[in-house]
Amino acid sequence: xxQYVTHFxxxxxxxxxxxxGITLVLTIASGILGTILGFCIGWARxxxxxxxxxxxxxxxxxxxxIPLIIQFVLFNSFMxxxxxxxxxxxxxxxTLSIYISGYVAEVVKAGIESxxxxxxxxxxxxxxxxxxxxxxxxxxxxxxTVFPSWIGLMLGLMKDTSLIAVLGATPPELxxxxxxxxxxxxxxxxxLLGAGAFYFALCHMITQFSNxxxxxxxxxxxx
Amino acid sequence: MLDYTFHWRVVLKxxxxxxxxxxxxxxxxxxxxxxxxxxxxxxxxxxxxxxxxARAMAGMWVALARNTPxxxxxxxxxFGLGTFGLHLSPYISVLSAITFNNAGYLAEILRxxxxxxxxSQRQTALGLGLTPFQAYAYVIFPQVxxxxxxxxxxxxxxxxxxxxxxxxxxxxxxxxxxxxxxxQTFRPFExxxxxxxxxxxxxxxxxxxxxxxxxxxxxx
Amino acid sequence: MIEIKNVHKSFGDNxxxxxxxxxxTKGEVLCLIGASGSGKSTLLLCINALESxxxxxxxxxxxxxxxxxxxxxxxxxxxxxxxxxYNAFPHLxxxxxxxxxxxxxxxxSKKEASQLAEKHLEYVGLTxxxxxxxxxxxxxxxxxxxxxxxxxxxxxxxxxxxxxxALDPELVGEVLDTLRMLREEGMTMIAVTHEIPFAREVxxxxxxxxxxxxxxxxxxxxxxxxxxxxxxxxxxxxxL
Numbered sequence: 001x002x003q004y005v006t007h008f009x010x011x012x013x014x015x016x017x018x019x020x021g022i023t024l025v026l027t028i029a030s031g032i033l034g035t036i037l038g039f040c041i042g043w044a045r046x047x048x049x050x051x052x053x054x055x056x057x058x059x060x061x062x063x064x065x066i067p068l069i070i071q072f073v074l075f076n077s078f079m080x081x082x083x084x085x086x087x088x089x090x091x092x093x094x095t096l097s098i099y100i101s102g103y104v105a106e107v108v109k110a111g112i113e114s115x116x117x118x119x120x121x122x123x124x125x126x127x128x129x130x131x132x133x134x135x136x137x138x139x140x141x142x143x144x145t146v147f148p149s150w151i152g153l154m155l156g157l158m159k160d161t162s163l164i165a166v167l168g169a170t171p172p173e174l175x176x177x178x179x180x181x182x183x184x185x186x187x188x189x190x191x192l193l194g195a196g197a198f199y200f201a202l203c204h205m206i207t208q209f210s211n212x213x214x215x216x217x218x219x220x221x222x223x
Numbered sequence: 224m225l226d227y228t229f230h231w232r233v234v235l236k237x238x239x240x241x242x243x244x245x246x247x248x249x250x251x252x253x254x255x256x257x258x259x260x261x262x263x264x265x266x267x268x269x270x271x272x273x274x275x276x277a278r279a280m281a282g283m284w285v286a287l288a289r290n291t292p293x294x295x296x297x298x299x300x301x302f303g304l305g306t307f308g309l310h311l312s313p314y315i316s317v318l319s320a321i322t323f324n325n326a327g328y329l330a331e332i333l334r335x336x337x338x339x340x341x342x343s344q345r346q347t348a349l350g351l352g353l354t355p356f357q358a359y360a361y362v363i364f365p366q367v368x369x370x371x372x373x374x375x376x377x378x379x380x381x382x383x384x385x386x387x388x389x390x391x392x393x394x395x396x397x398x399x400x401x402x403x404x405x406x407q408t409f410r411p412f413e414x415x416x417x418x419x420x421x422x423x424x425x426x427x428x429x430x431x432x433x434x435x436x437x438x439x440x441x442x443x
Numbered sequence: 444m445i446e447i448k449n450v451h452k453s454f455g456d457n458x459x460x461x462x463x464x465x466x467x468t469k470g471e472v473l474c475l476i477g478a479s480g481s482g483k484s485t486l487l488l489c490i491n492a493l494e495s496x497x498x499x500x501x502x503x504x505x506x507x508x509x510x511x512x513x514x515x516x517x518x519x520x521x522x523x524x525x526x527x528x529y530n531a532f533p534h535l536x537x538x539x540x541x542x543x544x545x546x547x548x549x550x551x552s553k554k555e556a557s558q559l560a561e562k563h564l565e566y567v568g569l570t571x572x573x574x575x576x577x578x579x580x581x582x583x584x585x586x587x588x589x590x591x592x593x594x595x596x597x598x599x600x601x602x603x604x605x606x607x608x609a610l611d612p613e614l615v616g617e618v619l620d621t622l623r624m625l626r627e628e629g630m631t632m633i634a635v636t637h638e639i640p641f642a643r644e645v646x647x648x649x650x651x652x653x654x655x656x657x658x659x660x661x662x663x664x665x666x667x668x669x670x671x672x673x674x675x676x677x678x679x680x681x682x683l
Contacts, residue, residue, distance in 0.1 A: 061427070062423060064380075064426075065380070065384075065422060065423040065426035065427060065430075066384070066419045066422050066423055066426075067384040067385075067387035067388075067398060067422060068384070068387075069387045069388065069390060069391075069398055070387065070398060070401075070415055070418055070419050070422065071419075073402075073411060073415050074412070074415045074416060074419055077411040077412040077415060078412060080412075081412055155290075159291070159292035159293070160292070162292040162294045162295065163292075163294060163388070165391070166390070166391065175292060175294060175295055175298070178298070179298065179302075182298075182302050187306060188302040188303050188305055188306060189299070189302075189303040189304070189305075189306040189307075190306075192295060192298055192299050192302065192303045193299075193303070195295060196287075196291045196295050196299070199290060199291045199292060199295065200286075200287065200290045200291055203289075203290035203291075204286060204290050207290070341530075343526065343528060343530045344530060344532065346488075346493050346526075346530075347524075347526065347530040347532075348532075348544075349493060349515075349516070349519065350491060350493060350519055350522075350524040350526075350593075351519065351543075351544035351548065351592065351593070351596060352516050352517070352519040352520040352544055352548040352596060353516060353543075353544060353547055353548060354516045357547050357548070361543060361547065362532055362543075365534045366532075366533065366534050369534060441534075
């Protein structure tokens, strides 16, 4: 059914487009999961509890010191050993979520700590509880402050999805799809540039929007 | 639940191989960072030049390096250049791709450092009679160094982690060697765990050393 | 002697100096007053070639400041400059801040430069802070540090750009005291300032800057009590 042709076909283009779609699905899914998890961890680390600070600190430390590829295969083989072998795609998805949660946690903690002490004191002075202060004051302000950093993390996540290939996950995301095609055809560079264009276009555009947002936010702050 | 016996001895037997691969990882990291820094300094200067083309080209390099996956950059070096008849070895492909990547990120770090220094510092130094070279060497550069030191050490650790992608094209740096060894012994978990520990220890030593140096040398 | 002849300076399309003529003799203290943006600070920056000029000449001790042959760094040894924002070098202690330029430019040895630094920091009253970093000093102390730093180069002239404007009121006095000492010693100074009482006390002449030119110039008594031009009167009425 699949013709063995050594040039790039429409079928290939569709294959790559599907890969791009999988990249986006992976990014969004692990982005959401990782952000939720990272938010909880970052919040925990911003409290006065030293235990939480150090335990999650170690968690983040480990995540940031080990290559993502190793994290993928380690998690996957661990689950197999534990008796719960996972579909590589889902195993990869979970690993990506855990991976990005470490970075998100640091950004969230920075956001919480960026709210001036005087602002928090003003809220308490009005009789607000910790939770009031957190959800109505700290969260809105902190979120806007670290939004560009968070966007940066999400874009990094999108680029990192390209590594899930080491697990042989199916369906393949964009870079794996590209690699499958180029083992067959004579023009590897064009295919790779095409894939690169996708990543570049998305990352570059989103970064520009994020920069615009940051500028507007700075002005609004009275910069 | 864990119906599995861990066989760590298999890993210990292969210790010399892992060590050798570890050194290859370090070698790639160090060379790619040093080269990357040199290129980044050139890029940082070009991005501030009067010449529009120079600015655009330097900007392009940085944008491409930072907005595409590192693995893609490795693929382009290894597979893509074949279109021009240029067939690089896995080692050179990984080295050049990571250098390319480093240069982009480091250029951005340097830019942040230079922008952080208020222009009046240069004016003040010149006002005291220092030549432009003296102003840069004794007043601007030390201040830039203070700002960029930790981000650069961070990038060094990132470069080491990125080198693991060499495994995908068959390079036997630490991850590649680990993959090879576990395929021979069917002990993926033990081997990858050992690799993880090695990476972690090296990264921790690097970041601790960096913090200590920063605290000791950057006062004021 | 500093001669400023028909100097014009623009930033892009924005003309800031539109024909400034001025002569400052040795030992004279000249204060420049005027509204923000009238060009006073820019003029100071043009005198020691930190800014270029489009037209006119500035001659310091018979050297054409903006001529291509002039070695700017050597010229700047004669012209000490202190800015509104102190601009202390944050990565160096007070001693190192003052000793740096004498070491690099006057080619003094490390020991000589350090002694020079001690001497000048003592002059401005910062001996007990000699090994502190600028971040550990108050605004007034940083400004006095900046003055000591400029003086250590043994300049013939001092250019002072609103050196008290960024300071809290209680810190202004200590800086003005330092400037008074300089005046006593006969230092030639051109000071851009808002401190009218101070100008009245130390200046030999006060020049009123308006829209890029010197609108009026006279001795303090005449200038402040009996100005000739209406613009000058308006300005003084606002600030006195």
